[in-house]
Amino acid sequence: xxxxxxxxxxxxxxxxxxxxxxxxxxxxxxxxxxxxxxxxxxxxxxxxxxxxxxxxxxxxxxxxxxxxxxxxxxxxxxxxxxxxxxxxxxxxxxxxxxxxxxxxxxxxxxxxxxxxxxxxxxxxxxxxxxxxxxxxxxxxxxxxxxxxxxxxxxxxxxxxxxxxxxxxxxxxxxxxxxxxxxxxxxxxxxxxxxxxxxxxxxxxxxxxxx
Numbered sequence: 001x002x003x004x005x006x007x008x009x010x011x012x013x014x015x016x017x018x019x020x021x022x023x024x025x026x027x028x029x030x031x032x033x034x035x036x037x038x039x040x041x042x043x044x045x046x047x048x049x050x051x052x053x054x055x056x057x058x059x060x061x062x063x064x065x066x067x068x069x070x071x072x073x074x075x076x077x078x079x080x081x082x083x084x085x086x087x088x089x090x091x092x093x094x095x096x097x098x099x100x101x102x103x104x105x106x107x108x109x110x111x112x113x114x115x116x117x118x119x120x121x122x123x124x125x126x127x128x129x130x131x132x133x134x135x136x137x138x139x140x141x142x143x144x145x146x147x148x149x150x151x152x153x154x155x156x157x158x159x160x161x162x163x164x165x166x167x168x169x170x171x172x173x174x175x176x177x178x179x180x181x182x183x184x185x186x187x188x189x190x191x192x193x194x195x196x197x198x199x200x201x202x203x204x205x206x207x208x209x210x
Contacts, residue, residue: 014043014045014049014053015053017043017044017045018039018040018043018045018049018050018053018054018060019060019063019064019067021039021042021043022034022039022060022061022064023064023106023110024042025038025039025042026061026064026106026110026113027106027107027109027110030109030113031057031061031110031113031114031117032113034057035057036050036051036056036057036060039060058117061113061114061117062129062130064106064114065114065130065133066129066133068101068102068105068106069133069136069137071101071105072097072098072101072102072137073136073137073140075097075101076094076097076098076137076140077140079093079094079097080140080143080144080147083147083151085151085153086153087145087148087153087154087197088194088197088198088201090144090148091141091167091170091171091193091197092190092193092194092197094140094141094144094171095171095174095175095189095190095193096186096190098137098171098175099175099178099186099189100186102175102179103186108178108179108182111179112179112180114130115176115179117130118130118131134168134172137168138164138165138168139164141164141167141168142160142161142164144164145160145163145164145167146160167197170193170196170197171193174189174192174193174196175189177189177192
């Protein structure tokens with residue numbers, strides 16, 4: 001490995017260490033009480049180094065979300081590739097994958113901080129980038145609906161973009177409820193989302209929703 005390659009590897013390792021420390025700090029101490037200085041000390045770097053990598057504490061939080069989403073996207077693509085034949089089951093699985101992945105990566109309290117920051121900083125780089133991550137997930141939902149239409153399991157007359165946005169928003173609302181309440185578990189939210197979807201089945205003239 002050349003000198004430049006070694007430096008890049010060291011830089012990547014330093015970035016990963018800062019992210020891991022930030023993740024731990026946010027989960028144990030909370031987002032608001034945690035400072036860049038605390039993270040820098042735990043990561044054995046200077047505060048300036050943390051700012052150089054991530055610009056701000058919100059930038060650190062967004063980097064954690066982005067890292068999480070790359071793993072999530074792979075899981076969702078694998079589910080869609082299996083070509084489920086029931087739309088309710090498919091959308092419920094979409095939501096379940098999202099919730100279970102979220103819980104395997106960060107705690108509910110940290111996700112509450114992320115959702116709060118995405119609202120409070122909606123017009124900032126953080127807010128715009130968070131919305132872009134949502135757009136990617138909506139596109140995955142759309143690709144799943146297109147596949148259902150191709151297999152004639154959802155009527156081709158239905159606007160696939162509108163349906164994708166609607167179904168993603170519906171499961172997203174249930175995700176917010178899941179994150180907001182420590183007493184709500186995955187099974188409860190899955191049951192509620194399935195009830196939501198079944199309530200919409202009269203809008204479709206296809207046996208795919210039953």
